[in-house]
Amino acid sequence: MKATGVVVEYNPFHNGHLHHLKQSRLKTNSDVIIAVMSGNFLQRGEPALVDKWTRAKMALSAGVDLVIELPYVFATAQASDFAKGAIFLLEALKCESFCFGSEEGSMEAFRHTYQLLSTKKTEYNTAISNFMKQGISYPKALNEAYRFISESSSLPLVDLSKPNNILGYHYIEAAFQLNASIKPETIHRIVANYHDEAKPNETIASATGIRKVLFDEMDFTAIEHFLPSTSLNELQLWKSNFQIFGSWERFWPILRFVILRHTKEQLANYAEVTEGMENAIWNAAMRNETFLLFMQQIKSKRFTWTRIQRMLTHIYTEFTWEQLKNMDLPTYIRPLAMNKNGQAYLQSIKKNLQIPLVSRVAACKDNNMLELDLRATNLYYLGLQTDYGQKMIGSDYKITPIIR
Amino acid sequence: MKATGVVVEYNPFHNGHLHHLKQSRLKTNSDVIIAVMSGNFLQRGEPALVDKWTRAKMALSAGVDLVIELPYVFATAQASDFAKGAIFLLEALKCESFCFGSEEGSMEAFRHTYQLLSTKKTEYNTAISNFMKQGISYPKALNEAYRFISESSSLPLVDLSKPNNILGYHYIEAAFQLNASIKPETIHRIVANYHDEAKPNETIASATGIRKVLFDEMDFTAIEHFLPSTSLNELQLWKSNFQIFGSWERFWPILRFVILRHTKEQLANYAEVTEGMENAIWNAAMRNETFLLFMQQIKSKRFTWTRIQRMLTHIYTEFTWEQLKNMDLPTYIRPLAMNKNGQAYLQSIKKNLQIPLVSRVAACKDNNMLELDLRATNLYYLGLQTDYGQKMIGSDYKITPIIR
Numbered sequence: 104m105k106a107t108g109v110v111v112e113y114n115p116f117h118n119g120h121l122h123h124l125k126q127s128r129l130k131t132n133s134d135v136i137i138a139v140m141s142g143n144f145l146q147r148g149e150p151a152l153v154d155k156w157t158r159a160k161m162a163l164s165a166g167v168d169l170v171i172e173l174p175y176v177f178a179t180a181q182a183s184d185f186a187k188g189a190i191f192l193l194e195a196l197k198c199e200s201f202c203f204g205s206e207e208g209s210m211e212a213f214r215h216t217y218q219l220l221s222t223k224k225t226e227y228n229t230a231i232s233n234f235m236k237q238g239i240s241y242p243k244a245l246n247e248a249y250r251f252i253s254e255s256s257s258l259p260l261v262d263l264s265k266p267n268n269i270l271g272y273h274y275i276e277a278a279f280q281l282n283a284s285i286k287p288e289t290i291h292r293i294v295a296n297y298h299d300e301a302k303p304n305e306t307i308a309s310a311t312g313i314r315k316v317l318f319d320e321m322d323f324t325a326i327e328h329f330l331p332s333t334s335l336n337e338l339q340l341w342k343s344n345f346q347i348f349g350s351w352e353r354f355w356p357i358l359r360f361v362i363l364r365h366t367k368e369q370l371a372n373y374a375e376v377t378e379g380m381e382n383a384i385w386n387a388a389m390r391n392e393t394f395l396l397f398m399q400q401i402k403s404k405r406f407t408w409t410r411i412q413r414m415l416t417h418i419y420t421e422f423t424w425e426q427l428k429n430m431d432l433p434t435y436i437r438p439l440a441m442n443k444n445g446q447a448y449l450q451s452i453k454k455n456l457q458i459p460l461v462s463r464v465a466a467c468k469d470n471n472m473l474e475l476d477l478r479a480t481n482l483y484y485l486g487l488q489t490d491y492g493q494k495m496i497g498s499d500y501k502i503t504p505i506i507r
Numbered sequence: 508m509k510a511t512g513v514v515v516e517y518n519p520f521h522n523g524h525l526h527h528l529k530q531s532r533l534k535t536n537s538d539v540i541i542a543v544m545s546g547n548f549l550q551r552g553e554p555a556l557v558d559k560w561t562r563a564k565m566a567l568s569a570g571v572d573l574v575i576e577l578p579y580v581f582a583t584a585q586a587s588d589f590a591k592g593a594i595f596l597l598e599a600l601k602c603e604s605f606c607f608g609s610e611e612g613s614m615e616a617f618r619h620t621y622q623l624l625s626t627k628k629t630e631y632n633t634a635i636s637n638f639m640k641q642g643i644s645y646p647k648a649l650n651e652a653y654r655f656i657s658e659s660s661s662l663p664l665v666d667l668s669k670p671n672n673i674l675g676y677h678y679i680e681a682a683f684q685l686n687a688s689i690k691p692e693t694i695h696r697i698v699a700n701y702h703d704e705a706k707p708n709e710t711i712a713s714a715t716g717i718r719k720v721l722f723d724e725m726d727f728t729a730i731e732h733f734l735p736s737t738s739l740n741e742l743q744l745w746k747s748n749f750q751i752f753g754s755w756e757r758f759w760p761i762l763r764f765v766i767l768r769h770t771k772e773q774l775a776n777y778a779e780v781t782e783g784m785e786n787a788i789w790n791a792a793m794r795n796e797t798f799l800l801f802m803q804q805i806k807s808k809r810f811t812w813t814r815i816q817r818m819l820t821h822i823y824t825e826f827t828w829e830q831l832k833n834m835d836l837p838t839y840i841r842p843l844a845m846n847k848n849g850q851a852y853l854q855s856i857k858k859n860l861q862i863p864l865v866s867r868v869a870a871c872k873d874n875n876m877l878e879l880d881l882r883a884t885n886l887y888y889l890g891l892q893t894d895y896g897q898k899m900i901g902s903d904y905k906i907t908p909i910i911r
């Protein structure tokens with residue numbers, strides 16, 4: 104059986120994702136699609152709209168054969184580590200290829216870009232740190248450095264100011280660095296911009312746009328033409344159980360509690376908290392009663408919103424620099440959901456896996472990386488602050504992979 | 508001006524406390540009554556029903572002239588440290604005497620008891636640890652050891668199985684150990700038992716009984732004959748602002764969050780968490796959706812309910828063994844409220860104080876003990892989980908002592 108991999112968050116699963124899945128199957132002619140999916144906290148450093156089980160079910164309904172959880176350490180990391188964790192897992196799962204969506208849409212440009220940046224690595228890094236010294240954010244410095252380096256090249260290159268192109272670049276870089284045999288493929292994204300708002304009369308909107316409608320209007324009819332009906336059903340089921348959707352705004356009373364429970368010095372121990380941000384975070388938590396006001400007070404040119412949110416995620420889940428340093432690659436494969444096809448595939452590769460397959464977490468002792476996933480799951484449910492959330496504590500121990 | 512001191516929690520202030528204040532003034536013929544009062548967390552290891560400002564106002568209305576905050580470190584400590592912190596502050600405040608309520612009611616018996624136990628210290632301690640080895644709680648072992656030691660004495664002794672007698676004993680012990688010049692006095696308590704339920708047709712009930720009625724029935728008419736009307740008014744005002752009263756049951760979602768945010772090993776770093784209780788606490792937090800169920804699962808012969816609650820308080824406020832070890836005596840005097848009389852007294856002793864008087868906390872930098880008080884205050888308000896609680900964050904910086 105031939106498998107291709109996708110790296111996803113599905114927050115929530117929408118028609119754009121469906122398009123990507125269909126194209127991935129066509130392009131690679133695969134029998135199996137494996138999705139490596141973030142758990143309850145995401146790469147943008149925020150809690151997911153709905154939990155990982157709900158999102159895994161959306162994925163199954165839409166044609167994914169096997170959903171694997173990307174451990175917290177990688178799911179909430181900066182792009183290069185996020186990519187490394189995900190590609191490592193897809194390689195470990197014996198995928199022949201992986202397909203990522205990009206604004207670019209052509210592998211040729213990605214290959215040229217990777218070659219350019221790896222041959223000019225020193226110049227590139229020097230340029231990045233020079234731009235950083237001007238007090239701009241890391242992504243902006245990357246962009247400026249890239250523009251500077253690419254001036255000398257006449258080959259077609261990727262526009263690295265586009266978010267999905269950046270992520271794609273990191274996937275390719277990860278595959279090279281891991282010396283992986285997995286083959287990268289890219290599919291042209293049909294939503295122009297990641298942050299676009301959902302527009303009526305269209306069938307594709309970004310997840311960000313869809314979430315915005317859900318938070319602002321709590322209205323399913325306004326988003327129903329952007330999602331498969333199976334996704335919509337899952338969202339409705341979630342809503343009827345949990346009452347609300349996951350967001351930092353909702354989690355704010357508890358996040359605020361956690362911040363103020365620490366001294367500023369202690370906050371600096373948490374992963375990604377750096378350059379005095381512990382002071383800004385603590386002071387702003389003292390003063391602000393909403394997450395939005397809090398963020399408006401601490402945002403700066405130096406750090407992106409996303410980067411700051413990742414600091415907060417790590418404070419919330421008690422994930423330290425020390426732990427970050429000690430975790431390099433995924434140490435287990437944890438399936439969340441599969442159909443018969445995915446199950447058969449997993450059966451076929453089971454004996455040749457390099458890292459353990461963890462179907463029942465209770466059977467896997469003393470794995471720090473896995474414990475972090477379990478903790479993050481519990482803290483997500485507690486953050487919802489609803490009775491149903493309280494009931495979900497420890498659910499990782501009770502729910503075995505969903506099989507359909 | 509002649510001052511006498513009382514050590515109080517006023518959770519809430521009731522007619523029994525009023526009786527004690529009147530008797531204290533009579534017995535010592537003092538011009539000024541100074542109350543050293545716990546902040547938002549109490550010696551039984553639980554959040555106060557209403558905050559310290561509200562309780563300080565109740566005290567002022569009932570005749571206390573000056574209310575001083577007992578720092579968190581002492582307010583939430585075992586009886587001997589609680590007593591040491593409180594008596595040290597009253598001595599620092601130049602009180603000629605202090606008056607404690609006891610079931611015993613006579614100083615003679617307390618003096619005999621203190622003499623007996625200090626002359627037979629080694630035997631007493633050996634007996635305590637022998638009884639402890641049988642797996643009973645510390646207070647029970649204390650009791651048994653005391654019974655064993657006192658068999659040889661023919662003098663009138665205090666019954667140390669009664670909670671207020673125990674506390675009184677520790678006050679006297681503290682005064683001796685601090686080599687204090689303050690003179691102990693005791694007043695007979697007119698409520699028989701600490702844990703008695705509030706009974707109609709009487710005017711005095713224990714604070715525990717009153718709280719029970721408030722939690723069970725949320726009904727002010729059922730308690731109005733047990734409290735001065737000024738206390739009742741404060742409770743009603745609190746209720747209309749905050750909606751609910753402070754309790755672990757109310758705080759449970761956040762306490763549960765804090766517990767599950769840690770590994771079991773980390774929990775063992777918090778003050779008073781010992782002998783594997785970190786495992787019991789973590790496991791029970793995973794399983795239980797209410798505080799009561801949680802406590803029922805972890806209670807044991809080995810530890811009293813109160814002792815376990817103190818562990819939880821320290822986990823909640825991030826107070827470690829390390830910090831506990833490094834804090835010996837109060838390092839500041841923090842007035843919460845005073846009347847003109849109390850203000851004049853404070854003015855008269857101001858120049859001769861051995862530790863700083865802190866009226867504005869913002870002016871007092873780098874005091875770890877005070878920072879703990881401020882943190883505990885904030886975390887109390889966040890634990891209430893109401894909008895008004897959120898608004899009170901940082902109030903310690905805004906509210907200067909209440910002067911009436």
